[in-house]
Amino acid sequence: MSNSGECSAEQPQPEPSMVYAEKLRQWRETVLEANRQFELAMQVAEESGVNSGEIRSKRGLLMMVNGCVEMMGAPNCSS
Structure with a gap:
C-alpha cells in the first residue's frame, strides 16, 4: 500500500x-496605478473643456484616496 496521498515533507509556511x-x-x-490613470483621464477631460x-x-477625491492608500501601506511605526 502506498502513501502517495500523504505529504510527509513539511514545507515552511510563510509568516502570516x-x-x-x-x-x-x-x-x-x-490602487496607485489606477489613480495615476484616473489623473491622466481627468487631465484629458479638463483639456477638452x-x-x-x-x-x-x-x-480632491483622488487626493483623499491616495492619502488613505499611503497611510494603509505605511509600515507600522511604534516608539
Whole structure:
C-alpha cells in the first residue's frame, strides 16, 4: 500500500504577517496605478473643456484616496 496521498515533507509556511504585507504592497501598487490613470483621464477631460468644478471635486477625491492608500501601506511605526 502506498502513501502517495500523504505529504510527509513539511514545507515552511510563510509568516502570516509577511503574506499580509506582500498582499498590501500589491494592493497599494494596483490602487496607485489606477489613480495615476484616473489623473491622466481627468487631465484629458479638463483639456477638452469639461466642467472644471467637476474635475476639481474628482481631483480632491483622488487626493483623499491616495492619502488613505499611503497611510494603509505605511509600515507600522511604534516608539
